[in-house]
Amino acid sequence: MSVAVREAPIVKPDAPAAVNDFAINVATANGSGSQTSNGVLLRALFKMGIPINGKNLFPSNIQGLPTWYIIRLSKDGFLARREMTDIQVCMNGRTVAEDMERAAPGGIVLYDDSLPVANRRKDVTYYGMPVKDLVKEAKLPHALRDYVANMVYVGVLAELLGIEPEEIEAALLHHFEGKEKAAGLNMEMVERAIDWASAHVGQHHGYRVERMTGFNEGKILVDGNTAAALGALAGGLSLASWYPITPSSSMAESVEKYASALRTDKDTGKATVAVIQAEDELAAIGMVVGAGWTGARAMTCTSGPGISLMSEFAGLAYFAEVPAVIWDIQRMGPSTGLPTRTSQGDILAAYYLGHGDTRHVVLFPANPAECFDFGRIAFDLAEELQTLVFVLSDLDLGMNAHISEPFEYSDAPFKRGKVLSAEDLEERQGSWGRYMDVDGDGIAYRTLPGTRHNMAAYFTRGTGHNEYGYYSERPEDWEQNLERLKRKFETARQLVPSPILDEVEGAQVGIISLGSNHDGVEEARARLEATGLATNYLRLRALPIDESVRTFIDRNRIVFVIEANSDGQLHNILTTEEPAQALKLVSMAKCDGLPLSARYIVGEVEKAVEEALI
Amino acid sequence: MSTRTRAAAARRAARPAKTNRIGLEKTAYRGRPSTLCKGCGHDSVSQRIVNAAWEMGLDQTQVVKLSGIGCSSKTPAYYLGWSHGFNSLHGRMPSVATGAIIANSSLEVIGVSGDGDTASIGIGQFKHAVRRNLPLIYIVENNGVYGLTKGQFSATADEGQFLKYQGVNDLPPLDICMEALTANATFVARSFAGDPKQLEALLKAAFNHRGIAVLDIVSPCVTFNNHDTSTKSYGFGRANEIKLHDLNFVPEFEEIEIEDYEDELEVELHDGGSIILKKIDPDHDPTDRTAAYNVIQQSLDEQKLITGLLYINEGEPTLTELLNLTDTPLTHLPDEKLRPSREALEGVMATLA
Numbered sequence: 001m002s003v004a005v006r007e008a009p010i011v012k013p014d015a016p017a018a019v020n021d022f023a024i025n026v027a028t029a030n031g032s033g034s035q036t037s038n039g040v041l042l043r044a045l046f047k048m049g050i051p052i053n054g055k056n057l058f059p060s061n062i063q064g065l066p067t068w069y070i071i072r073l074s075k076d077g078f079l080a081r082r083e084m085t086d087i088q089v090c091m092n093g094r095t096v097a098e099d100m101e102r103a104a105p106g107g108i109v110l111y112d113d114s115l116p117v118a119n120r121r122k123d124v125t126y127y128g129m130p131v132k133d134l135v136k137e138a139k140l141p142h143a144l145r146d147y148v149a150n151m152v153y154v155g156v157l158a159e160l161l162g163i164e165p166e167e168i169e170a171a172l173l174h175h176f177e178g179k180e181k182a183a184g185l186n187m188e189m190v191e192r193a194i195d196w197a198s199a200h201v202g203q204h205h206g207y208r209v210e211r212m213t214g215f216n217e218g219k220i221l222v223d224g225n226t227a228a229a230l231g232a233l234a235g236g237l238s239l240a241s242w243y244p245i246t247p248s249s250s251m252a253e254s255v256e257k258y259a260s261a262l263r264t265d266k267d268t269g270k271a272t273v274a275v276i277q278a279e280d281e282l283a284a285i286g287m288v289v290g291a292g293w294t295g296a297r298a299m300t301c302t303s304g305p306g307i308s309l310m311s312e313f314a315g316l317a318y319f320a321e322v323p324a325v326i327w328d329i330q331r332m333g334p335s336t337g338l339p340t341r342t343s344q345g346d347i348l349a350a351y352y353l354g355h356g357d358t359r360h361v362v363l364f365p366a367n368p369a370e371c372f373d374f375g376r377i378a379f380d381l382a383e384e385l386q387t388l389v390f391v392l393s394d395l396d397l398g399m400n401a402h403i404s405e406p407f408e409y410s411d412a413p414f415k416r417g418k419v420l421s422a423e424d425l426e427e428r429q430g431s432w433g434r435y436m437d438v439d440g441d442g443i444a445y446r447t448l449p450g451t452r453h454n455m456a457a458y459f460t461r462g463t464g465h466n467e468y469g470y471y472s473e474r475p476e477d478w479e480q481n482l483e484r485l486k487r488k489f490e491t492a493r494q495l496v497p498s499p500i501l502d503e504v505e506g507a508q509v510g511i512i513s514l515g516s517n518h519d520g521v522e523e524a525r526a527r528l529e530a531t532g533l534a535t536n537y538l539r540l541r542a543l544p545i546d547e548s549v550r551t552f553i554d555r556n557r558i559v560f561v562i563e564a565n566s567d568g569q570l571h572n573i574l575t576t577e578e579p580a581q582a583l584k585l586v587s588m589a590k591c592d593g594l595p596l597s598a599r600y601i602v603g604e605v606e607k608a609v610e611e612a613l614i
Numbered sequence: 615m616s617t618r619t620r621a622a623a624a625r626r627a628a629r630p631a632k633t634n635r636i637g638l639e640k641t642a643y644r645g646r647p648s649t650l651c652k653g654c655g656h657d658s659v660s661q662r663i664v665n666a667a668w669e670m671g672l673d674q675t676q677v678v679k680l681s682g683i684g685c686s687s688k689t690p691a692y693y694l695g696w697s698h699g700f701n702s703l704h705g706r707m708p709s710v711a712t713g714a715i716i717a718n719s720s721l722e723v724i725g726v727s728g729d730g731d732t733a734s735i736g737i738g739q740f741k742h743a744v745r746r747n748l749p750l751i752y753i754v755e756n757n758g759v760y761g762l763t764k765g766q767f768s769a770t771a772d773e774g775q776f777l778k779y780q781g782v783n784d785l786p787p788l789d790i791c792m793e794a795l796t797a798n799a800t801f802v803a804r805s806f807a808g809d810p811k812q813l814e815a816l817l818k819a820a821f822n823h824r825g826i827a828v829l830d831i832v833s834p835c836v837t838f839n840n841h842d843t844s845t846k847s848y849g850f851g852r853a854n855e856i857k858l859h860d861l862n863f864v865p866e867f868e869e870i871e872i873e874d875y876e877d878e879l880e881v882e883l884h885d886g887g888s889i890i891l892k893k894i895d896p897d898h899d900p901t902d903r904t905a906a907y908n909v910i911q912q913s914l915d916e917q918k919l920i921t922g923l924l925y926i927n928e929g930e931p932t933l934t935e936l937l938n939l940t941d942t943p944l945t946h947l948p949d950e951k952l953r954p955s956r957e958a959l960e961g962v963m964a965t966l967a
Contacts (some may be wrong), residue, residue: 134849220963234959235953236954261954270938279739282706282709289710290700293714295716295718297952316703319699384931409959411953413949416875449714450720454675458699459690460700462703572871588881
């Protein structure tokens with residue numbers, strides 16, 4: 001074994017360590033098995049009670065390109081992406097030089113000692129890990145060597161920081177779904193690395209982890225796509241049709257994974273849900289529309305390029321008034337963009353998708369628990385409003401693991417909306433019109449195919465139609481129909497999830513944001529408040545907006561609209577829908593593919609203050 | 615009204631109206647008045663659907679009619695007025711049908727399309743619906759031309775064909791039956807809108823087939839493509855139609871009683887009915903895929919309209935069977951069957967804690 005050079009730590013041994021409050025960045029090559037080691041680290045820290053988050057920055061590639069995984073520990077419970085790295089793990093020769101530069105002054109660099117190391121900084125402590133030797137000594141089957149090599153840094157970090165080996169072992173068993181042999185092979189590598197580190201690295205170089213309470217109890221660790229899939233399955237999903245696209249595929253795959261456990265009919269052993277991998281996104285949404293029209297709850301999940309393809313069907317669902325749900329797990333656009341980076345760039349596209357005068361209900365979940373709830377609520381809204389409902393998640397929320405409240409089981413009756421049965425038709429003596437606004441809320445009554453009554457049938461079309469669904473080119477019919485659709489959209493304002501408000505007595509600066517920005521916004525608000533600038537916060541959960549958005553803007557002197565895209569798309573919608581208050585709305589839009597950090601938000605707000613905007 | 619027609623009307627009024635096995639007159643199977651051109655082959659096909667459905671005594675409330683966009687796709691409004699209809703998007707009828715069938719597998723689903731809708735914009739969805747063996751009657755009303763946009767070539771137009779505005783078509787046609795067969799269709803038939811007897815027999819057989827039934831029906835466009843040089847014209851169809859078999863369909867509720875048939879082949883269908891083929895060409899066995907390819911190739915080579923049941927296979931599972939869905943249609947399941955039990959969800963959450 002080569003003996004690593006033991007280098008003097010920068011931090012003095014008697015200086016207090018940063019406990020549960022720092023960030024680790026692991027640089028590996030894609031496809032090297034680092035997802036397992038990173039997931040195990042995250043889970044072990046979670047089980048030690050430490051508030052954590054993990055952000056996977058991965059390439060659009062299967063094997064070989066660089067990948068980074070950033071774990072942030074925050075004893076105060078701030079879970080946004082942190083820009084600074086305290087401990088840098090370097091396992092990838094192609095990026096080792098730039099990765100080493102990333103460590104903050106006073107930080108630590110752990111590197112595979114077979115990698116070339118050019119310049120050493122004086123303000124950082126380096127440890128070369130003898131990865132190859134440790135793997136060789138373990139005498140593992142050849143095929144497994146590359147995969148368990150990443151367990152070396154897990155062991156070294158465990159020793160360096162004080163991560164409990166028992167929790168690492170438990171996390172391995174969880175990862176391998178109880179398969180002791182696979183977990184054991186990996187644990188053996190971890191233990192060898194711990195032994196090496198205790199002899200050559202030691203503990204307390206300024207960073208420690210300690211078991212804590214008060215944050216993770218009762219919570220779960222889950223990604224938004226899994227949560228959304230479970231929510232849909234719990235919300236009456238009958239058909240999920242999809243076409244593979246990053247970052248949404250794992251949502252459909254989760255539906256498939258959990259379908260048999262959750263949706264096998266116990267009387268017959270048969271499935272009560274179907275999953276179809278369609279030939280393209282057009283077919284995926286076409287199947288959803290066909291099933292929704294027939295009376296089933298159907299959903300597709302996709303990302304930006306997919307919604308572009310679905311646009312014609314989106315217009316049809318809106319105009320023919322067919323319930324449908326599209327989950328858009330947003331990635332960077334325009335065009336193919338960056339498939340493996342996050343963004344909130346589809347807000348405008350989703351809201352107006354389709355040619356002609358078209359508007360859709362759009363929901364914005366901010367965390368896995370909300371993804372779960374919206375799995376059901378999206379269906380309720382689609383059926384009540386007889387329309388297409390979008391749910392806009394994003395890569396950060398969808399694919400990264402987050403600490404979440406457990407999901408709340410609901411056995412409330414599904415909201416099926418205005419559906420006439422054969423008995424209802426009998427009572428009405430057949431006098432009904434598919435597109436007739438009987439109740440004044442813009443929502444007409446529908447019948448489902450297969451209703452056993454000879455007055456049940458109507459003809460569905462994307463062409464102009466009158467109240468009975470007959471083809472019509474009469475100007476009056478066209479105008480009346482669109483007026484009714486507008487009334488229906490007004491009804492939608494009252495039905496969609498309302499914003500979450502958090503207001504501070506005396507504060508006059510407002511923030512409106514949405515979705516996965518929440519963690520960054522909350523941390524930024526705490527930091528701003530500590531410097532004397534308290535803010536009010538409205539987290540928008542749906543479009544169309546309701547009255548509370550107007551009154552919120554009213555109550556503030558200035559409102560920052562914070563979103564992860566380049567054009568300020570939500571800002572655009574708010575200024576259009578609240579023109580009288582448009583000058584109060586300041587766009588704060590950033591789109592670099594990374595989740596918004598508190599540092600960015602604080603910097604922008606402070607700049608605005610300096611520029612005497614406030 | 616002339617004396618003769620008045621007398622005919624009086625005779626009809628005196629006769630008790632003829633009803634089918636569920637007590638309905640044929641008029642109950644009609645739809646709204648057609649808005650297609652007078653003499654359009656599509657209206658003949660609509661009439662055949664009315665006849666076949668009435669004779670079989672179909673419960674229209676359990677039938678849905680789906681279509682794409684184009685002249686042919688307007689027709690579902692013109693028949694089976696008690697059935698739900700959906701005139702969807704251009705080339706996308708198959709995906710809408712897939713969703714409807716999964717949602718309610720007890721429905722009888724008719725999809726109507728044209729040659730532009732199926733062979734041009736919709737070729738992908740067509741072939742994938744076939745590949746999935748969707749339990750669907752897929753009717754293509756094939757006239758080799760875009761009617762509703764006034765006479766452009768479709769992908770089934772003949773090579774060398776002349777059209778008033780576009781001139782000569784330089785490209786070879788796609789053959790819908792060939793495309794269906796290569797995508798593993800389980801029922802492939804070709805017919806002619808001007809051949810009521812054969813078409814009705816094929817429609818009835820299609821209703822009783824368990825998987826996808828593709829019917830490529832040459833249906834002349836009287837306005838843009840009915841000159842005798844076109845293989846999609848009335849003149850060509852009548853002059854060049856070669857029938858593979860004389861067809862007869864026997865529903866399950868009627869006893870098989872065939873007159874004057876020799877050299878017959880009876881193919882039993884999923885729902886218990888059977889289609890009986892009297893061989894004209896003794897070499898064609900419709901359960902033989904290779905034979906079906908050969909017949910289609912022969913038809914292309916010889917520029918003849920060879921009609922009849924080209925291929926049938928009752929043995930393949932349908933999409934809904936492969937999905938192993940509950941026998942009760944998903945749309946009929948109560949809420950409690952459409953969500954997990956509290957315990958089942960808690961079991962999953964325990965793995966995330």
